[in-house]
Structure formats: C-alpha cells, structure tokens
Amino acid sequence: MSARPPKPPLQERWEQRMEVPLAVASLVYLAGYAVRILADSHLPKGWLDLCLAVTLAAWAVFGVDYLVRLRLSGLGALRFFRTHLLDTVVLALPLLRPVRMVNLYYRLQGRSNAPRFSLYGRVMVYAGLSASLLGFAGALTVYRYERDAPGASILTFGDSVWWTCATLATVGYGDVVPVTPMGRLVAVGMMACGLALLGAVTGSFSSWLIQVFTREDEEEGGKRPPGGSPGA
Amino acid sequence: MSARPPKPPLQERWEQRMEVPLAVASLVYLAGYAVRILADSHLPKGWLDLCLAVTLAAWAVFGVDYLVRLRLSGLGALRFFRTHLLDTVVLALPLLRPVRMVNLYYRLQGRSNAPRFSLYGRVMVYAGLSASLLGFAGALTVYRYERDAPGASILTFGDSVWWTCATLATVGYGDVVPVTPMGRLVAVGMMACGLALLGAVTGSFSSWLIQVFTREDEEEGGKRPPGGSPGA
Amino acid sequence: MSARPPKPPLQERWEQRMEVPLAVASLVYLAGYAVRILADSHLPKGWLDLCLAVTLAAWAVFGVDYLVRLRLSGLGALRFFRTHLLDTVVLALPLLRPVRMVNLYYRLQGRSNAPRFSLYGRVMVYAGLSASLLGFAGALTVYRYERDAPGASILTFGDSVWWTCATLATVGYGDVVPVTPMGRLVAVGMMACGLALLGAVTGSFSSWLIQVFTREDEEEGGKRPPGGSPGA
Amino acid sequence: MSARPPKPPLQERWEQRMEVPLAVASLVYLAGYAVRILADSHLPKGWLDLCLAVTLAAWAVFGVDYLVRLRLSGLGALRFFRTHLLDTVVLALPLLRPVRMVNLYYRLQGRSNAPRFSLYGRVMVYAGLSASLLGFAGALTVYRYERDAPGASILTFGDSVWWTCATLATVGYGDVVPVTPMGRLVAVGMMACGLALLGAVTGSFSSWLIQVFTREDEEEGGKRPPGGSPGA
Numbered sequence: 059m060s061a062r063p064p065k066p067p068l069q070e071r072w073e074q075r076m077e078v079p080l081a082v083a084s085l086v087y088l089a090g091y092a093v094r095i096l097a098d099s100h101l102p103k104g105w106l107d108l109c110l111a112v113t114l115a116a117w118a119v120f121g122v123d124y125l126v127r128l129r130l131s132g133l134g135a136l137r138f139f140r141t142h143l144l145d146t147v148v149l150a151l152p153l154l155r156p157v158r159m160v161n162l163y164y165r166l167q168g169r170s171n172a173p174r175f176s177l178y179g180r181v182m183v184y185a186g187l188s189a190s191l192l193g194f195a196g197a198l199t200v201y202r203y204e205r206d207a208p209g210a211s212i213l214t215f216g217d218s219v220w221w222t223c224a225t226l227a228t229v230g231y232g233d234v235v236p237v238t239p240m241g242r243l244v245a246v247g248m249m250a251c252g253l254a255l256l257g258a259v260t261g262s263f264s265s266w267l268i269q270v271f272t273r274e275d276e277e278e279g280g281k282r283p284p285g286g287s288p289g290a
Numbered sequence: 291m292s293a294r295p296p297k298p299p300l301q302e303r304w305e306q307r308m309e310v311p312l313a314v315a316s317l318v319y320l321a322g323y324a325v326r327i328l329a330d331s332h333l334p335k336g337w338l339d340l341c342l343a344v345t346l347a348a349w350a351v352f353g354v355d356y357l358v359r360l361r362l363s364g365l366g367a368l369r370f371f372r373t374h375l376l377d378t379v380v381l382a383l384p385l386l387r388p389v390r391m392v393n394l395y396y397r398l399q400g401r402s403n404a405p406r407f408s409l410y411g412r413v414m415v416y417a418g419l420s421a422s423l424l425g426f427a428g429a430l431t432v433y434r435y436e437r438d439a440p441g442a443s444i445l446t447f448g449d450s451v452w453w454t455c456a457t458l459a460t461v462g463y464g465d466v467v468p469v470t471p472m473g474r475l476v477a478v479g480m481m482a483c484g485l486a487l488l489g490a491v492t493g494s495f496s497s498w499l500i501q502v503f504t505r506e507d508e509e510e511g512g513k514r515p516p517g518g519s520p521g522a
Numbered sequence: 523m524s525a526r527p528p529k530p531p532l533q534e535r536w537e538q539r540m541e542v543p544l545a546v547a548s549l550v551y552l553a554g555y556a557v558r559i560l561a562d563s564h565l566p567k568g569w570l571d572l573c574l575a576v577t578l579a580a581w582a583v584f585g586v587d588y589l590v591r592l593r594l595s596g597l598g599a600l601r602f603f604r605t606h607l608l609d610t611v612v613l614a615l616p617l618l619r620p621v622r623m624v625n626l627y628y629r630l631q632g633r634s635n636a637p638r639f640s641l642y643g644r645v646m647v648y649a650g651l652s653a654s655l656l657g658f659a660g661a662l663t664v665y666r667y668e669r670d671a672p673g674a675s676i677l678t679f680g681d682s683v684w685w686t687c688a689t690l691a692t693v694g695y696g697d698v699v700p701v702t703p704m705g706r707l708v709a710v711g712m713m714a715c716g717l718a719l720l721g722a723v724t725g726s727f728s729s730w731l732i733q734v735f736t737r738e739d740e741e742e743g744g745k746r747p748p749g750g751s752p753g754a
Numbered sequence: 755m756s757a758r759p760p761k762p763p764l765q766e767r768w769e770q771r772m773e774v775p776l777a778v779a780s781l782v783y784l785a786g787y788a789v790r791i792l793a794d795s796h797l798p799k800g801w802l803d804l805c806l807a808v809t810l811a812a813w814a815v816f817g818v819d820y821l822v823r824l825r826l827s828g829l830g831a832l833r834f835f836r837t838h839l840l841d842t843v844v845l846a847l848p849l850l851r852p853v854r855m856v857n858l859y860y861r862l863q864g865r866s867n868a869p870r871f872s873l874y875g876r877v878m879v880y881a882g883l884s885a886s887l888l889g890f891a892g893a894l895t896v897y898r899y900e901r902d903a904p905g906a907s908i909l910t911f912g913d914s915v916w917w918t919c920a921t922l923a924t925v926g927y928g929d930v931v932p933v934t935p936m937g938r939l940v941a942v943g944m945m946a947c948g949l950a951l952l953g954a955v956t957g958s959f960s961s962w963l964i965q966v967f968t969r970e971d972e973e974e975g976g977k978r979p980p981g982g983s984p985g986a
Contacts, residue, residue, distance in 0.1 A: 077400035181963060230464035230925035231694055233377050233470050242916050249923035253955050261960035264493035264728060265967055269415060271497055360730060445712055459713035461694035464928055470734050491717050495725035496960060574836050691945035693926035724951050730955035731877060735961055 071129040076123055084155035087116035093236040106186045120152045147198050153195050157188050185258035196248045197222040203240040226252045301362040308355055316387035317347035327434045352384045385427050389420050410498040417490035426482045429454040435472040442469050458484045533594040540587055548619035549641050550581035557664045584616045617659050642730040649722035653690055661686040667704040674701050690716045710717045765826040772819055780851035783812035791898045816848045825869050849891050853884050874962040881954035892944045893918040899936040922948045
C-alpha cells in the first residue's frame with residue numbers, strides 16, 4: 059500500500075472533482091433503469107424512451123470519466139485496465155459507485171478528528187450497501203426477464219425482491235425461482251454475492267471476536283509481573 | 291472502551307434499580323403478545339383486550355425508562371440517540387431485554403471469583419438467546435399475518451416455528467413459506483438474523499480454534515531455548 | 523487447562539479400561555437401533571425384541587459407567603454433572619462415543635513420536651465423524667416417524683439420508699421434508715448440527731489460512747534486519 | 755514444511771517434464787467426457803466410442819504417471835499412497851489437475867520478481883477454479899443419470915448447471931433436484947464442495963480482515979513512543 063506511487067496532480071484533481079457528479083450519475087442511472095422496468099405498462103412510450111436516454115447518458119458520464127482517467131494516468135490501455143480493476147468494474151456496473159461514497163465519508167470524518175469507525179463497522183457498511191444496490195438492480199433485471207416468461211413464478215416486482223432476499227441470505231426457499239436463461243444467469247451472479255456477503259459477515263464477526271479476545275488477554279497479561287510471557 | 295467517561299452517579303443508580311423491573315416487563319410484553327395471537331379464537335374479547343393492555347403497559351415501562359435515562363444523561367435527544375443505539379433497539383424490540391440479563395449474570399459471577407466463562411461461550415449464549423427470542427417473536431408475527439391469508443402454507447403456529455428454524459439455520463426448505471407482504475417483511479428480518487447467527491457461530495468457532503492453536507504453539511515454543519523466534 | 527487437578531488414580535484406570543468396551547457398546551447401540559428400524563417389516567417380532575434388548579443393554583453399559591465415574595470422582599452428583607458435561611452428553615447420545623476414539627488414536631500416535639496431526643485436520647476429523655454419526659442416527663429417527671405418516675414425502679430410508687445430507691450442508695432443497703412433529707423436532711436438531719458443521723469447516727479453514735499467512739510473514743520478516751518492526 | 759526432505763533429482767525432473775502433458779491430458783479427459791454425454795443423441799455411435807477411448811486414454815496417462823512417480827520415489831505403495839494423497843485424488847479425478855497449474859503460474863510469476871499475489875487472492879483462485887471444474891463435471895454426471903429417469907426434474911443440461919450453482923452456493927432452491935440414487939450420490943459430493951467453498955470464501959475473507967486490522971494497529975502503534983505495549 060505505502061509503496062504505491064503518488065498519482066499525478068492533474069489526475070488527483072480530476073478524481074476529486076468527479077466524486078459528486080459520478081455519485082449523482084450513478085443514482086440517476088439506477089433510477090432511470092428502475093422507472094423503465096417498473097413503469098413499463100403504465101407510462102407512454104415517450105417517457106420510457108426518456109428513461110432509456112437518461113440511463114444511457116448516466117452511463118456515458120462513466121465512460122467519459124474512464125477515458126479521461128486513462129489519458130491522465132499516462133499508462134497504456136491494457137496496463138490501466140489491469141491496475142484499475144475496481145474502476146473497470148464500476149464502469150460496467152455504475153450502480154456500485156455509491157459504495158465509493160462510503161470511502162469519502164470516512165475520509166471526511168477522519169479529518170474532523172472524530173473517533174475512527176472500526177474496521178468491522180466499515181466492512182459491514184460496505185457489504186450491506188453493495189448487497190442492497192446489487193440486490194435491487196438484480197431484482198429489477200430478473201423481474202424484467204421473468205414477468206412475461208411462460209411458466210414463470212416471479213410475476214410481480216415484490217416476488218422478485220422476496221426471491222432476491224432469500225438468495226442473498228443463501229436461504230433459497232424455492233417457492234419463486236427464475237426459469238428463463240437470462241434470469242438464471244443473473245441469479246448465479248446473485249448467489250456469488252450471497253456467498254461474498256456471508257463471507258463478509260462471518261469474517262468481520264470472526265476478526266472482531268479475535269480482536270476483543272486479544273485485548274482481554276492483554277489486559278490480564280498487563281496485571282501479571284512484566285517478566286512473564288509477553289502477551290498472546 | 292477504557293476512554294469512555296464514567297456515567298453520572300444518578301444514572302448509574304437508576305440503571306441498576308431498573309435491571310430487574312425491565313427484564314420482568316420484557317417477559318410480560320412477550321407473554322402478552324403470545325397469548326393475544328395464539329389464543330385469538332379461544333378467549334373472549336375482554337381477555338384479548340387485557341392482553342393488549344398488558345403488552346402496551348410493558349412497552350410503556352420501556353418508554354418511560356428511556357426518557358428518564360435521556361434526562362439523567364444530560365445529553366440532547368439526538369446525541370443520546372446516537373450514543374445509546376443499543377438502548378434504542380431495545381426500546382423498539384423490548385423482547386431483546388433478557389439478552390442484557392446475560393451480561394448481569396456474568397458480572398455477578400465475576401464478583402464471586404468463579405473462573406470466567408470463555409468469550410466463545412459468552413458469544414454462543416448471546417447468539418443463542420437472541421436467536422431464540424427473536425425467532426419466537428418472529429414466528430408469532432408471521433403466524434398472525436399468514437393464518438388467514440388466501441393461499442398461505444403457514445397454517446398453524448407449529449408450521450410457523452418450523453419455518454422459523456429452517457430460516458434461522460439458512461436451510462430454507464420452502465415447504466411452508468410466507469405469502470403476505472408483512473409476513474415476507476418479517477421473514478427478511480429473520481434471514482438477516484440467520485446470517486448474523488451463522489456469523490456468530492462460525493466466527494466464535496474460528497476465534498476459539500485460533501486461540502487453541504496459538505496456545506499450543508506457545509507451549510511448544512516455551513520448550514525451545516529463549517533465544518529462539520519470539521512467539522507465534 | 524494446565525490448572526486442572528489430576529484425576530484420582532482409580533478413576534484414571536477405570537477410564538482407560540472402559541475405553542474399548544464403551545466404543546464397542548456404542549457401535550452395538552447404533553447397530554441395534556438401525557436394525558430395529560430398517561428391518562421392521564422383514565424380521566419376526568422376536569428378532570425385533572432382541573434388537574431392542576441389545577440396544578437397551580448397550581445403553582445400560584453407559585449408565586453403569588457414568589455411575590461408577592460419579593462414585594470414583596468423589597464429587598456430588600450436581601457438581602459431577604457440571605464438570606463432566608461431555609460425559610453427560612455421551613450418556614444421552616451413546617452413539618457419539620466413537621468420536622472420543624479419535625482422541626485415543628491421536629494420543630497413541632503422539633507417543634510413537636510420529637509428527638502430530640495438525641489442529642485443522644483434527645477438527646475436520648471430529649466434525650466429519652460427529653456429523654456422520656449424528657446424521658445416520660437422525661436419518662434413522664426421522665425415517666421411523668415419517669414412513670407411516672399421512673402426506674409424508676420421506677418414504678424410504680434413502681429419502682431420509684438424502685434429506686439429512688441436504689440439511690447438514692444447509693442446502694435444504696425441500697423436495698422431501700418431515701411433516702410430523704417428532705420428525706421436525708429431530709430436523710431442528712440436525713439443522714443445529716449443520717450450523718455447527720459449517721462453523722467447524724469455515725473456522726478451521728480460516729484459522730489454517732491465518733496460520734499459513736503468519737508463517738509466510740515471519741519467514742519474510744526473518745530476512746529483514748533485526749532492528750525492524752517485530753513480526754506481525 | 756521446511757523439514758520436508760528434498761525429492762530425488764530424477765523424480766523432480768519427471769514432475770517438471772509432465773507438468774504440461776498432464777494439464778493437457780486433464781482437459782482432453784474433461785472434453786471427451788463432456789462431448790460423450792452432451793452429444794449423446796446427435797453423434798453416430800462411432801464418434802461416441804472415440805470420445806470414450808480419448809477419455810480413457812487421458813486417464814491412462816495419469817495412471818502411468820502415478821506408477822512412474824511411485825517407482826521413482828523409492829517408497830512402498832502404501833507409504834507413497836499416504837504421503838502423496840493429493841496425487842491420488844488427482845488420479846481418481848483427473849479433471850482437478852488444472853488446479854495445479856495455478857501453482858505453476860505463481861511459481862513462474864515469483865521468479866520474475868513481480869509483486870507476489872496475496873494469499874487471499876490465491877485461495878480465491880484455487881477455490882473458484884476447483885469449484886468450476888468439479889461443478890462442470892458434476893453437472894455432466896448428474897445430467898447423465900437424471901435425463902432419462904422417470905419423474906426427473908433435471909431434463910436439460912442447463913437445468914443441471916442451474917441446480918449445480920444453487921447447490922455449490924448452498925442456496926438449494928429445490929425447483930429441480932436429482933431423483934436417482936447415482937444423481938443424489940454425486941449431489942452429496944457437490945454439497946461437500948459447497949461447504950468447502952463457503953469455508954474458503956469465509957476463511958480467506960476473515961484472515962484478510964484480520965491482516966488488514968493488524969497492520970492498521972501496527973501503524974498506529976508505530977506512532978506511539980517505543981516504550982509502549984509491544985503491538986497487538
């Protein structure tokens with residue numbers, strides 16, 4: 059981490075300036091996508107086309123930002139791709155951008171000398187926010203492919219959200235399940251998210267417990283004469 | 291932890307005095323809620339109203355306690371809310387109060403110079419008790435919304451408890467599932483509990499193993515000459 | 523652990539002498555139970571009664587052993603109960619006794635100066651053996667209560683074993699599920715086993731990874747000048 | 755690890771020379787198996803026999819390699835079996851061989867002085883690749899036994915892959931499930947893989963978090979005066 063070379067000043071300034079516009083574009087993207095799918099039969103076609111245009115425009119903001127960064131970094135396309143994997147993921151799934159806002163929030167909080175949030179809490183917030191955003195977008199996508207499929211059991215958006223929750227928690231009741239190939243493809247991605255969420259919850263719980271235990275051990279150790287064994 | 295300022299003496303005394311009344315109020319709350327739902331069709335309306343009154347009275351005890359604490363703390367409402375999140379959760383879900391009794395039990399045990407219970411055991415007791423209390427209340431709530439719903443598969447309280455166990459263990463058979471929006475909302479909360487329970491079980495097992503391993507490593511290390519590598 | 527008082531010599535000798543008879547009794551108990559349930563309709567009633575008698579006799583061996591230990595320990599019944607929880611669990615579920623044989627095996631191996639099996643491997647063997655034994659007994663018990671129940675989906679012992687595996691792995695397909703109260707009660711116990719198994723697998727994997735990582739870190743640290751930061 | 759005796763030079767050279775041929779044989783084995791099952795009704799019988807021959811030939815390469823290693827090691831058959839468990843597993847399931855290629859890749863990368871991939875990333879790659887290979891082969895095998903079974907719900911290879919994903923993620927919807935004894939046997943093996951995958955994801959997440967936390971702790975500790983408590 060510490061060995062990472064400092065970014066060029068121009069790139070640094072661009073990233074700081076784009077922080078808020080990109081977060082707004084991300085929410086606009088998600089909203090446009092949601093309205094287009096959920097209001098399909100209620101809105102006239104002109105409005106739906108507007109939603110599509112808004113969604114694509116928001117995506118274009120991310121595309122332009124990616125290209126500017128690539129140019130400013132002074133790296134080749136392939137090397138930039140390899141060293142900025144997270145940015146590439148966000149380019150493909152702009153709805154994940156708000157997760158970066160958490161980072162910004164903690165940085166601001168850190169400057170104000172407030173006590174730092176624990177690593178455990180931060181991981182929980184990241185995992186929860188990512189799961190919520192991906193879950194919402196996944197529920198929308200599955201609903202889009204399933205609602206008109208023959209023999210489908212996911213008929214309303216509520217069904218799709220219910221199915222998403224059962225999948226992310228790896229419970230998987232199976233009362234409503236996707237039946238179309240595209241719906242199942244999204245579902246497999248959602249299961250991977252569920253596994254990662256489980257790993258994040260379990261992992262941070264485990265590391266928190268170990269930390270608490272180590273501290274208790276040290277406090278007890280501190281009461282012993284200093285010639286004893288030096289901590290765990 | 292150690293940097294936390296000491297509580298004002300009046301607040302301290304109030305909390306000690308309310309320990310037992312709040313635990314009793316919590317059990318009364320749960321009992322009133324259970325009787326009102328389970329004995330719905332068997333009891334005359336007067337008894338059911340009494341149950342409702344008892345439940346609300348028990349809740350009121352928690353509300354009054356919360357206000358007294360807020361006043362005694364000398365903090366503003368918003369700051370008290372932020373620094374006493376756990377108390378606020380207990381205010382919203384009074385049935386979680388008995389979980390705090392575990393804390394009291396361990397404090398009493400600690401005074402009597404008995405060997406301290408391991409962190410692993412304490413986490414297991416907390417997780418088990420919370421899961422049982424939340425599971426029981428959740429099964430009651432789901433049963434209440436599902437029993438008269440058209441097309442429901444949770445028809446008896448036994449079905450509801452069976453479904454609750456399968457959900458908390460993240461097994462999710464799907465033979466009985468909630469179909470109403472309210473039932474599914476409670477179910478999503480229950481899945482979150484299941485994830486947390488899994489995290490608690492796995493995390494404490496993991497930290498216990500690491501502790502055992504570190505001790506074994508140290509014991510072996512103690513037999514080596516003291517000039518060897520310092521600790522694990 | 524090290525502070526534990528040494529056992530009286532008589533008790534020690536009794537435990538060593540009973541090691542093999544108790545393991546045999548445990549297997550006889552399980553075999554008797556299995557034959558009685560699986561061969562229900564094929565064997566004449568006399569044979570079934572014999573199986574029952576053998577099962578009860580095997581159980582009686584455990585009861586006598588427990589009483590002898592209680593007497594030899596010189597403790598009161600309640601205190602013995604509290605300090606020998608594992609023995610009490612084995613008294614209630616004699617089929618868990620073979621798990622203790624693993625302990626014996628490792629002790630013998632330790633004496634022969636062979637390299638010690640890793641903690642990770644030992645936990646895996648314990649968890650796998652316990653899950654297999656409890657799973658087999660659970661599948662038998664669920665099959666016994668379900669096979670003649672109206673509307674049951676577990677109709678053969680194969681179904682019961684299939685359902686057991688899906689439960690222990692917390693997968694829970696729900697194609698076959700218990701419908702009787704007793705079957706569901708056993709199922710809840712099995713889910714708890716599944717959670718514990720998951721915790722054991724995940725926990726030992728996690729602790730193994732941390733151990734490997736710490737060693738790699740130390741090896742790298744050893745190459746640095748000794749004035750550097752002292753290890754991880 | 756460090757106490758492991760060096761391998762005889764002949765054996766070492768044999769293993770290096772067989773690295774690529776075995777990986778190719780492994781992929782040929784998997785391809786032959788896949789074509790034989792998926793193209794069952796489309797290809798003339800001659801082609802299917804060719805596929806079988808190719809699959810068996812690829813397996814034979816592994817068998818010969820195992821025997822040569824056994825001879826070169828100079829050990830008895832039983833002792834070789836016990837000390838080369840992983841090789842024996844690969845002999846039984848040649849499709850797992852590509853997993854070893856990851857090892858080779860990391861060794862090559864290590865020589866080129868590139869920064870080492872983190873342990874966390876390596877475990878993820880191993881777990882992901884093993885799960886993919888075993889999942890693909892398992893989906894093929896289950897499909898083979900289920901497609902013509904009466905009352906089966908797994909009718910297409912797509913269904914089988916979908917069921918495999920739900921099983922490996924321990925979600926288990928239960929909309930499609932194996933009904934034949936052989937299909938269920940493979941399914942139980944897949945559940946075990948799912949448990950291991952969950953353990954790998956959770957375990958590496960947990961160990962990664964602990965590592966990050968320890969580093970943060972050390973960095974903070976480094977700013978304190980050196981007389982303070984020595985690290986976490």
